[in-house]
Amino acid sequence: MSTTAPPTVTFALTEEQQLLRSMVRELLTERVTSARLREVMLGDEGYDAVLWRELADLGLVGLAIPEHLGGGGSGFVEVSIVLEELGRVLAPVPYLSSVVLGATVVATGGSEDQQARVLPDVATGSTRLALAHLDTAGRLTGPPGIRASRVADGWVLEGEAGYVVDGRTATDLVVAATTDDGLELFLVDAEADGVERTDVEVLDATRPMATVGFSGVRVDDANRLTGAEPMAALHAGLQAAVVAIACEQVGGTQRTLEDATAYARDRVQFGRAIGSFQAVKHRLAEMLVAAESARSAAHHAARVLATDERQELAVAAPLAKAYCSEVYEQATGDAIQIFGGIGFTWEHDTHLYFKRAKSTKLLLGDPKHHRSLLGDALGI
Amino acid sequence: MASDTTATTDQRARVEESIDALLTAFPPARTPEPEFWGAQFDHGLAWVQHPEGLGGLDVSPRWQAEVDRRIVEAGGSTRNRTQNVLGIGMGAGTIVAHGTEEQQQRFLRPMFTLEEIWCQMFSEPGAGSDLAALATSAKLDGDHWIVNGQKVWTTLGHLAKWGMLVTRTDPDVPKHAGLTYFIVDMESDGVDVRPLYQITGEAEFNEVYFTDVAIPDDLRVGDVGQGWTVAMTTLMNERVAIGGNVQPRGAGAIAQAVEAWERTDAPDRDPAKRDQLLRYWVEAEAMRLTTLRAKEAAKQGTPGPEGSTAKLQWADLNKAITSFTMDLLGPEGMTYPGGYAFTRPDVTSNRTPSPHKAFLRSRANSIEGGTSEVMKNILGERVLGLPGEPRVDKNLPWREVPRS
Numbered sequence: 001m002s003t004t005a006p007p008t009v010t011f012a013l014t015e016e017q018q019l020l021r022s023m024v025r026e027l028l029t030e031r032v033t034s035a036r037l038r039e040v041m042l043g044d045e046g047y048d049a050v051l052w053r054e055l056a057d058l059g060l061v062g063l064a065i066p067e068h069l070g071g072g073g074s075g076f077v078e079v080s081i082v083l084e085e086l087g088r089v090l091a092p093v094p095y096l097s098s099v100v101l102g103a104t105v106v107a108t109g110g111s112e113d114q115q116a117r118v119l120p121d122v123a124t125g126s127t128r129l130a131l132a133h134l135d136t137a138g139r140l141t142g143p144p145g146i147r148a149s150r151v152a153d154g155w156v157l158e159g160e161a162g163y164v165v166d167g168r169t170a171t172d173l174v175v176a177a178t179t180d181d182g183l184e185l186f187l188v189d190a191e192a193d194g195v196e197r198t199d200v201e202v203l204d205a206t207r208p209m210a211t212v213g214f215s216g217v218r219v220d221d222a223n224r225l226t227g228a229e230p231m232a233a234l235h236a237g238l239q240a241a242v243v244a245i246a247c248e249q250v251g252g253t254q255r256t257l258e259d260a261t262a263y264a265r266d267r268v269q270f271g272r273a274i275g276s277f278q279a280v281k282h283r284l285a286e287m288l289v290a291a292e293s294a295r296s297a298a299h300h301a302a303r304v305l306a307t308d309e310r311q312e313l314a315v316a317a318p319l320a321k322a323y324c325s326e327v328y329e330q331a332t333g334d335a336i337q338i339f340g341g342i343g344f345t346w347e348h349d350t351h352l353y354f355k356r357a358k359s360t361k362l363l364l365g366d367p368k369h370h371r372s373l374l375g376d377a378l379g380i
Numbered sequence: 381m382a383s384d385t386t387a388t389t390d391q392r393a394r395v396e397e398s399i400d401a402l403l404t405a406f407p408p409a410r411t412p413e414p415e416f417w418g419a420q421f422d423h424g425l426a427w428v429q430h431p432e433g434l435g436g437l438d439v440s441p442r443w444q445a446e447v448d449r450r451i452v453e454a455g456g457s458t459r460n461r462t463q464n465v466l467g468i469g470m471g472a473g474t475i476v477a478h479g480t481e482e483q484q485q486r487f488l489r490p491m492f493t494l495e496e497i498w499c500q501m502f503s504e505p506g507a508g509s510d511l512a513a514l515a516t517s518a519k520l521d522g523d524h525w526i527v528n529g530q531k532v533w534t535t536l537g538h539l540a541k542w543g544m545l546v547t548r549t550d551p552d553v554p555k556h557a558g559l560t561y562f563i564v565d566m567e568s569d570g571v572d573v574r575p576l577y578q579i580t581g582e583a584e585f586n587e588v589y590f591t592d593v594a595i596p597d598d599l600r601v602g603d604v605g606q607g608w609t610v611a612m613t614t615l616m617n618e619r620v621a622i623g624g625n626v627q628p629r630g631a632g633a634i635a636q637a638v639e640a641w642e643r644t645d646a647p648d649r650d651p652a653k654r655d656q657l658l659r660y661w662v663e664a665e666a667m668r669l670t671t672l673r674a675k676e677a678a679k680q681g682t683p684g685p686e687g688s689t690a691k692l693q694w695a696d697l698n699k700a701i702t703s704f705t706m707d708l709l710g711p712e713g714m715t716y717p718g719g720y721a722f723t724r725p726d727v728t729s730n731r732t733p734s735p736h737k738a739f740l741r742s743r744a745n746s747i748e749g750g751t752s753e754v755m756k757n758i759l760g761e762r763v764l765g766l767p768g769e770p771r772v773d774k775n776l777p778w779r780e781v782p783r784s
């Protein structure tokens with residue numbers, strides 16, 4: 001498949017979209033202070049339940065869920081705006097896991113009935129989904145870590161899934177399992193007998209992950225997703241997540257650029273602001289250029305996802321993930337350097353961004369993986 | 381040329397003779413560590429480049445690697461070098477070059493035997509790269525100096541008995557001219573050491589507050605107003621201590637990368653990653669050979685500005701390799717095995733066996749001991765002789781220079 005002419009690209013936000021952005025920014029700036037982030041990150045709760053409630057009450061959690069299912073009926077552009085703002089402050093809430101990964105798989109892979117059963121509660125935030133689709137090594141290729149076997153009145157799940165984002169705090173799990181007849185998707189109560197969830201010791205402590213074990217877990221037939229073909233539904237969820245991560249990365253990159261620039265303006269050594277040294281100034285100028293390009297790639301992918309242009313998405317999604325990951329990593333590493341000693345401390349927030357950058361670079365496929373998908377899409 | 385070779389042969393013979401004598405009289409496997417290190421000092425094998433009687437043999441520093449190799453081979457330990465890295469790596473050279481005879485006799489031996497740990501108190505919140513801008517004041521009061529101020533990033537300050545301290549004794553002259561260097565007892569009244577936690581969760585370093593701390597004048601190193609010169613000696617030694625370690629071929633960060641590669645599943649071992657790995661291997665080896673070459677050429681005494689070459693190259697390469705290793709680990713690179721423990725360790729974790737921790741710790745390499753930007757300025761100006769940047773602060777009295 002080769003894509004000759006890319007579709008017309010637009011970037012402008014509507015007035016409502018701009019309002020949405022400033023509303024979310026204002027809220028998150030107030031709520032996700034460094035102190036609060038650290039409290040959540042080092043606490044046992046695993047996410048900021050108060051903020052989550054608030055985001056849900058404002059309709060931001062259910063933004064893209066259809067109106068007849070209790071959501072806002074918006075598109076992915078709106079969601080991408082929220083994601084960018086969440087990434088900007090490293091908000092410790094299960095948005096990526098529940099709203100993007102979980103809800104997309106259910107919205108695609110679930111029957112109308114199943115969607116009606118699950119998505120309204122996702123929209124209110126009371127249901128928090130997590131997707132368990134990898135084996136314990138986190139391999140992207142190859143079968144999931146879970147096997148499902150047919151029994152009289154349903155299924156039994158066995159195995160272990162790795163790197164489940166927000167796996168320990170989710171209320172329900174969307175599980176991709178191998179059966180004798182190929183891949184199937186199941187909805188599993190996270191508290192069901194035989195489900196065991198263990199936190200992984202993660203590099204990025206603002207985003208928990210779990211290993212989820214299934215031993216003899218019984219699932220009713222009604223909880224096997226029977227909408228679109230399972231592989232396609234899973235793919236849709238992962239593709240949305242990849243774009244979502246790129247949007248978060250753009251938010252984090254922009255914040256990093258702003259903070260490092262402000263510091264370079266204020267910090268004086270040798271009687272001058274350090275930003276007056278070309279070594280520092282040029283590093284920041286390069287960061288600006290990269291941040292702008294990353295934004296373009298992520299916004300383009302978000303728009304393509306919103307308009308469901310499949311062919312272009314196969315280009316735009318991996319493009320965004322491959323590019324934004326590297327830009328974010330470079331920017332946060334450079335920021336530590338610009339901050340000097342203070343940038344290496346725990347109390348300063350830069351390391352949190354640096355860890356988020358490395359971790360999301362490796363989450364759901366590293367840049368090399370995505371460049372290879374891109375190559376496939378382009379027929380190169 | 382001929383006399384050079386004779387000198388080399390001569391030096392080798394003296395070093396080997398000393399090693400043999402030491403290992404025979406004090407078999408390291410059977411001698412308690414402090415006693416062995418004391419004997420090593422007395423045999424002139426603590427730091428061979430320094431004078432006889434002060435722990436050295438007055439020979440080229442290149443022989444030290446051979447000394448340490450023989451000691452380790454015989455079952456001895458060189459862990460004093462890492463555990464007292466600031467003392468042995470930087471303090472010793474400073475005291476030898478600028479200390480009084482009493483100071484040399486008092487401080488060098490227990491430093492080497494690990495009975496007394498040292499720390500370096502140069503940096504301040506307002507004075508990092510611009511060290512000479514520092515503000516901690518020392519005022520003479522009879523035969524004592526009274527010190528007030530704050531230091532920061534003090535590695536191993538929580539374990540140190542002695543500190544190398546640079547202070548401002550004259551605020552009315554240009555910044556470099558008003559500094560004085562002291563040795564300070566970290567157990568003195570008025571010294572307050574507080575942990576600073578870092579990216580790994582550990583607190584290798586500290587902030588240190590001085591409130592009316594009294595330092596006897598006989599712990600001053602160098603003349604009043606000569607603090608900059610003395611501090612430069614410490615820094616030159618530091619850069620060589622950080623960058624100038626010669627490890628065996630393929631050791632260090634590149635070993636962790638190779639190990640991660642070997643653990644990579646066959647389908648993920650693609651040519652692009654392999655090429656990148658080998659590219660780093662080449663760089664690491666070229667750097668190692670450069671360090672070896674520099675060691676061979678090194679003379680006794682304080683290392684010169686070219687010490688910044690190794691420091692710069694090592695820092696940037698170490699960062700790149702440890703980051704690449706995390707990428708090789710794939711999803712496992714999203715983890716941090718062991719979690720973030722808030723501890724105050726007794727060594728820096730620069731040589732941790734954990735690739736995850738190494739990745740985080742390496743971020744400091746291009747900051748500690750002088751940033752990479754500063755190293756490049758030094759190489760450009762002091763080694764290549766390029767013109768310096770216009771300086772706004774050079775001739776102003778320190779108190780008139782803008783600071784943050």
Ligand SMILES: Cc1cc2nc3c(=O)[nH]c(=O)nc-3n(C[C@H](O)[C@H](O)[C@H](O)COP(=O)(O)OP(=O)(O)OC[C@H]3O[C@@H](n4cnc5c(N)ncnc54)[C@H](O)[C@@H]3O)c2cc1C
Pocket residue numbers: 267269270274277278279280337338339340341342344466499500501502503505507508509510532533534535536585744747748749750751752753754757
């Ligand atoms: C792990 C660690 C351990 C340390 N241990 C010790 C210790 O034991 N004792 C001690 O005294 N200090 C110690 N330090 C401090 C270290 O020496 C300083 O952090 C370093 O000199 C940089 O100073 P700064 O942090 O104030 O950064 P700044 O000097 O503020 O630098 C900020 C940024 O500006 C850049 N910059 C500054 N000046 C210039 C210029 N002229 N041209 C171009 N760019 C410039 C820097 O390169 C950097 O990117 C340690 C630091 C670390 C990270």
